Amino acid sequence: MPRSAGLFAQAWRIASKDLRVELRSREIVYTMAFFAGLLVVIYSFAFPHDTRTIHAAVPGMLWVTIAFAGTIGLGRAFDRERENDTLRALMLTPVPRLAIFLGKAFAIWILVMAVAVVATPLLALFLDAPLFDYPLELAGALTAGALGFAIIGSVFAATLLKVRSRDVLLPVILYPILIPVFVAGTGSTAELLKDVPDLHVTHVWIGFLGIYDAAFLVLSLWIFESLVIE
Amino acid sequence: MSSASSASSAPSRGLAVPILCAVAAIGFVVSLWLAFVVAPPALDLFFNQKIFYFHVAHAFMLFTAVGVAGVCGILYLKTRKPHWDDISSAATEVAVAFGAVVLITGSFWARAAWDKWWNWEPRLTMSLLLWLVLVGCVLIRRFAGPSADRIAAGMALFGMVGVPFIYFMVGQDQHPNSGANGVAATLDPAMRGAFWCAVGTFLVWFVALLLMRLGDTRAEREVRELRERALDLGVIE
Amino acid sequence: MGLDEVHVAKVAKRYGLERALAGVTLTLKGGSMCALLGHNGAGKTTLLGVLSTLVRPSSGKVEYRASGTELVGDRVRGEIGLLAHASLCYGELTAIENLELFAGLYGLDDAATTCVRMLEQVGLDKRAWTRPARTYSRGMWQRLALARALLAKPSLILLDEPFTGLDRDGALALGEQLGSLTSSGAIVVVVTHDLEAIAGRADHVAILRRGNLVFEERGAYSYEQLKDVYHRHAA
Numbered sequence: 001m002p003r004s005a006g007l008f009a010q011a012w013r014i015a016s017k018d019l020r021v022e023l024r025s026r027e028i029v030y031t032m033a034f035f036a037g038l039l040v041v042i043y044s045f046a047f048p049h050d051t052r053t054i055h056a057a058v059p060g061m062l063w064v065t066i067a068f069a070g071t072i073g074l075g076r077a078f079d080r081e082r083e084n085d086t087l088r089a090l091m092l093t094p095v096p097r098l099a100i101f102l103g104k105a106f107a108i109w110i111l112v113m114a115v116a117v118v119a120t121p122l123l124a125l126f127l128d129a130p131l132f133d134y135p136l137e138l139a140g141a142l143t144a145g146a147l148g149f150a151i152i153g154s155v156f157a158a159t160l161l162k163v164r165s166r167d168v169l170l171p172v173i174l175y176p177i178l179i180p181v182f183v184a185g186t187g188s189t190a191e192l193l194k195d196v197p198d199l200h201v202t203h204v205w206i207g208f209l210g211i212y213d214a215a216f217l218v219l220s221l222w223i224f225e226s227l228v229i230e
Numbered sequence: 231m232s233s234a235s236s237a238s239s240a241p242s243r244g245l246a247v248p249i250l251c252a253v254a255a256i257g258f259v260v261s262l263w264l265a266f267v268v269a270p271p272a273l274d275l276f277f278n279q280k281i282f283y284f285h286v287a288h289a290f291m292l293f294t295a296v297g298v299a300g301v302c303g304i305l306y307l308k309t310r311k312p313h314w315d316d317i318s319s320a321a322t323e324v325a326v327a328f329g330a331v332v333l334i335t336g337s338f339w340a341r342a343a344w345d346k347w348w349n350w351e352p353r354l355t356m357s358l359l360l361w362l363v364l365v366g367c368v369l370i371r372r373f374a375g376p377s378a379d380r381i382a383a384g385m386a387l388f389g390m391v392g393v394p395f396i397y398f399m400v401g402q403d404q405h406p407n408s409g410a411n412g413v414a415a416t417l418d419p420a421m422r423g424a425f426w427c428a429v430g431t432f433l434v435w436f437v438a439l440l441l442m443r444l445g446d447t448r449a450e451r452e453v454r455e456l457r458e459r460a461l462d463l464g465v466i467e
Numbered sequence: 468m469g470l471d472e473v474h475v476a477k478v479a480k481r482y483g484l485e486r487a488l489a490g491v492t493l494t495l496k497g498g499s500m501c502a503l504l505g506h507n508g509a510g511k512t513t514l515l516g517v518l519s520t521l522v523r524p525s526s527g528k529v530e531y532r533a534s535g536t537e538l539v540g541d542r543v544r545g546e547i548g549l550l551a552h553a554s555l556c557y558g559e560l561t562a563i564e565n566l567e568l569f570a571g572l573y574g575l576d577d578a579a580t581t582c583v584r585m586l587e588q589v590g591l592d593k594r595a596w597t598r599p600a601r602t603y604s605r606g607m608w609q610r611l612a613l614a615r616a617l618l619a620k621p622s623l624i625l626l627d628e629p630f631t632g633l634d635r636d637g638a639l640a641l642g643e644q645l646g647s648l649t650s651s652g653a654i655v656v657v658v659t660h661d662l663e664a665i666a667g668r669a670d671h672v673a674i675l676r677r678g679n680l681v682f683e684e685r686g687a688y689s690y691e692q693l694k695d696v697y698h699r700h701a702a
Contacts, residue, residue, distance in 0.1 A: 013571050021559040085553035089615070091521055092555075093572040094545035152388065159381050163374045172369050173381070176362040177388045180395040212395050219391055226307040227384045230377065230482075230522040310525050312481060376482035454484050462489070462679055 007102070010095045014103025019110060021080065028073045029114055036069040036119040044126045051128075058129040059189035062119060063145070063182050069115045070149050071171055074108055078157040087161055087228075097225040101154060105220075108157075109150035116142045134192045137202045144209035145185040151213060152177055155220045159227045184208045247445065250438035257431030264424035281342075283421075285335035287428040288328050289357055291436045293393070295325030296360055298440075299367070300390025303383035312451070315379045318386055320443035322367045324436060329361035352400035359396050363389035469622030470533050470546050471497035473518065473654060478527035479678075480513055487513040489678035490527065495671075497622070499685070500645060500655040502669035502693075504662075505701050509675040511658045515625050518656065519549050531623070545573060548621030550629050554612040558601030562586060562611050565600060566618060573619040585614040590640075605632050613641070623654045630661040638664045662697060666690035674700045 022028055043061045047053055081087040081104075090100050120138070124131040131138060156173045160166040188205035191197050265283045299321040306314035336354040337347050348354075363385065370382045460466045473495040480488040488510045495501055505511050516522030517529060520543060531538045531546070538546070549555070556565045563582060570578035586596060589610040595603060600611060609632065616624070626645070630638045638661065646668050649655045657665055666689055674682040674697065682700040 010572060013568065017557070017560070017568055021557065024559055080557075080559070083553075084558060085551060085555055086557055088521060088549075088551070088553075089555035089569070090572070092519060092544055092547060092549055093569065094541040094574065095572045096541060155388075156381070156384070159377065159384060160374070163377060163381070165373055169370060169374055169381075172366050173385050176359065176366045177385070177392055179359050179362075180392060180399050183399050208395070208398065215391060215395075216388070219388065223304075223307060223384065223387065227380055229520075230380075230516060310523050312525060376485065379483055450484065454486070458486055458489065458677075461677065 007096055007099050010099040011102035011106065014090065014095075014100055015106040015110075018077065018080075018104070018107035022077075022107075022111070028076050028111060031076070032069045032073045032111065032115050033118040035072060036065050036115050037122055039065045039068060040119065040122045040126055043123075047127075049127075054127050054129060055193045056190070058123055058127055058131065058193060059186045061127075062116075062123055062131075062189060063185045065119045065123075066112060066115055066142075066146065066149070066185075067175070067178070067182060069119070070112045070146070070153070071174065073111045073115065074149075074153045074157050075167055075170055077104075077108060077111065078161055081158075082161050087158065091228065097228070098221050101158075101220060101224040104158065105150045105154040108154050109147055112146040112149055113143065116146060129193065131189075131193070134197065134199070134202075137192055137199065137206070138189065140206045141185055141188040141202065141209065144206055144213055145181050148181040148209060148213045148216065149174075149178060151216050151220050155224055155227060158224075180212055181209065184212070247438055247441050250434050250441065254431055254435040254438055257427065257434060261424060261428040261431050264427050281335050281338055283424050283428040284432075285332060285339055286425070287432040288331045288335065289353070290429055291328045291432050292325055292332050292357060292360065294433070294436065295321045295328060296364065296386070296390055296393065299325060299364070299386040303386040303390075306383045307380065307387070315383065316444055316447045316451075317440070318383055319371060319379075320440050320447065322364055322371070322382065322386060323443060324439045325364045326361070326368055327439070328432075328436065329357060329364060332357045333361060355400045356396050360389065360393065363392070469497070469620075469652065470531050470538065470543075470654060471622070471652070472532040473623060474530040474532070475514075475518070476527050476530065478514070478517055478524045478529060480510075480517065480522060481525045486678050488517070488524070491675070491678075491680045493673060493680060493683065495623075495654045495656060497654050498649060498652045499671050500649045500657065500665070500669045501671040501673060502665050502688075503656055503658045503673050503675065504660075504693075504697055505675035508677075509701070510678040511675055512627060513678075514675065515549075515627055515656065515658055518623070519547055519625055520544055533622075545619060546622045548616040548619070548624045550612055550616040550624075550626040552627055552631075554600075554608045554615075556600055556608075556611050556615055559599055561599055562591060562596045562614075565611065566614060569615055569618055575619060581618065585618055586611075589614045589617075606634075606637060609633060609637070613644075617648075621653070624648060624656070626655070626657045626659075628659055628661075629657065630659060630664045642668055662693045663690055666693050669693075672696065676701055 040061070043057075047057050078087075081090075091097060120131055120142070123129055153174055157166075157170060160170055160173070163169060184205045188202040188209075191199070191201045191205075261283060265280050299318045302314045302318035302321065305311070306318055333354070336351070336357065340349050340351060340354070341347050367382045367385050367389070370385060371378045374381050457466070475491055475493040475495075477490045477492055478488055479486075479490045491510075491514060503511050503514065513522060517524055531543045533546075557568075560568065563586070566582035566585060567578055570582055575581055591607060591610045591614065595607055600608065603611065624645075629641055633641060642664050645655055645657065649668070657669065659665060667687065670687055671685045672682070672688060672693065673680060682696060684696075688696075
């Protein structure tokens with residue numbers, strides 16, 4: 001039997017399947033975007049509207065929104081693999097299991113980025129935060145943070161697939177492990193909102209996120225199969 | 231085969247725990263003596279500084295336990311030998327206990343040094359974050375059903391790999407409330423004896439706790455296996 | 468190169484303290500259909516999971532042999548076809564899309580024609596091919612699932628309760644199909660409670676009880692004989 005397609009081609013096949021299903025129903029994107037919007041509205045009622053408070057709190061709001069909305073999307077995306085036990089079907093194919101992990105993580109990454117694309121302008125609009133003064137740095141931090149979330153999130157969402165209380169346990173596992181991502185993300189964004197930002201600080205945090213992503217990507221690739229196989 | 235190995239190791243296991251406990255008890259008294267009588271009082275904190283010996287020793291054990299849980303987690307995931315899972319699980323539970331002591335004594339320390347019960351001192355923050363991972367592991371073991379062992383092993387492993395990142399992070403982070411970190415940095419040579427004695431004591435105590443917990447799990451396994459064998463043979467219904 | 472022998476050697480599996488399999492040794496041969504019987508919780512599904520490489524045994528191992536040489540890793544997975552309780556197909560995708568996805572993942576040549584041939588072979592109504600699978604009836608799902616399982620011409624075919632939800636005719640047709648797969652040289656393993664459906668087809672019977680293999684014999688069995696050994700050994 002010919003096995004011509006490489007690792008990345010197979011990973012892309014799986015990711016594009018996920019994205020195609022999502023494009024057809026748009027369920028996850030719509031509900032995540034709505035939820036993110038709701039959070040922003042709640043924040044704007046929960047915090048006083050003076051400039052200093054807002055500027056200090058907006059980075060945290062942004063990253064908490066990503067964490068919460070991202071977790072919902074992550075859970076739902078893996079629910080789709082559970083409904084007809086299709087993750088098992090993927091694991092049964094001769095495709096290297098790394099490719100399955102890469103494909104799932106890539107699709108989740110795109111979904112989390114979609115949340116960020118919705119949440120950031122909403123925060124800037126409703127709370128009058130100058131988030132877009134340094135678009136490149138902001139995009140870098142969000143991309144790297146979302147990637148870390150997608151990598152670790154995919155590993156544990158896949159292992160939790162058969163667990164009954166997975167919706168409660170997913171954040172119990174993810175958030176303690178992901179705290180560095182949120183701290184680094186908030187740190188980099190907070191610097192951008194200062195009156196005179198020291199871009200060096202932001203760059204250090206983005207670099208930190210990059211190294212974090214790389215380390216956990218390697219770890220996940222190494223351990224994914226052992227974790228998901230019963 | 232399993233019964234033979236357990237029978238031969240039973241007497242040594244039976245003795246190891248009491249001996250370790252006795253050593254830890256003696257060590258504890260000696261460290262108290264060294265800390266309160268021999269070591270000079272600290273210049274700025276006086277009597278309050280004495281908690282340092284026990285606080286930091288527990289923090290060392292917290293990190294040791296996380297390392298043990300993480301490494302045994304890898305071994306379990308790669309080999310699927312149940313005893314690695316038992317060790318990882320026991321280390322996690324012991325680490326939660328040690329971590330609780332670290333956080334409580336750290337909080338006393340913060341009250342004495344900075345007049346606040348919690349002030350996001352970097353090392354204490356680090357212990358807290360690590361402790362959260364471990365509590366998560368325990369929750370997983372309790373509530374995740376038949377696949378709990380795999381998931382908890384994975385979480386311990388990811389938590390362990392995250393330690394250097396947390397370390398770097400708390401160093402970088404200019405937390406609004408974070409206090410200066412003075413006393414722990416420099417250690418008077420006269421205090422070192424008391425400090426290392428406390429570390430040694432709690433290391434022994436850690437191993438003793440680990441073995442006790444492990445003994446429980448093994449006993450549970452053996453009872454299970456005996457029951458299964460009896461059921462297979464039709465001796466019991 | 469198809470598998471012609473699978474040897475399960477002292478396979479034990481524990482989930483935490485729970486024992487699912489207690490050291491099962493079993494040899495499966497090409498061109499033979501093995502009926503794996505037992506009560507709920509006897510370990511049948513776990514054993515099927517171990518055979519499908521999706522459950523790692525706590526001890527013991529499974530050897531997959533193809534004309535004398537042992538296959539490992541993804542070479543083995545390419546030879547396994549699984550028909551499980553769930554359909555293992557995506558409800559949001561059409562039948563064609565489902566099969567094309569898996570054909571790609573299995574690395575099949577001329578995926579499009581293979582998929583069409585497969586769907587014709589299982590007899591899925593042509594008008595349904597381009598409809599999302601979630602609109603299918605139970606019988607149509609079953610056909611799609613079978614098409615997916617047999618897509619890559621597996622030589623080890625594992626079936627978990629394949630007859631549930633099928634009417635008498637459907638069960639008969641499936642039984643016949645399994646018979647022809649067996650005679651073409653594949654190793655077929657059926658986990659089922661439906662003794663009638665496999666009577667006269669299975670030539671190898673294995674019965675599990677609380678994780679132990681309590682009965683194993685090769686030979687043709689009538690329905691009455693199957694019922695008899697089942698009641699004597701499974702309980």
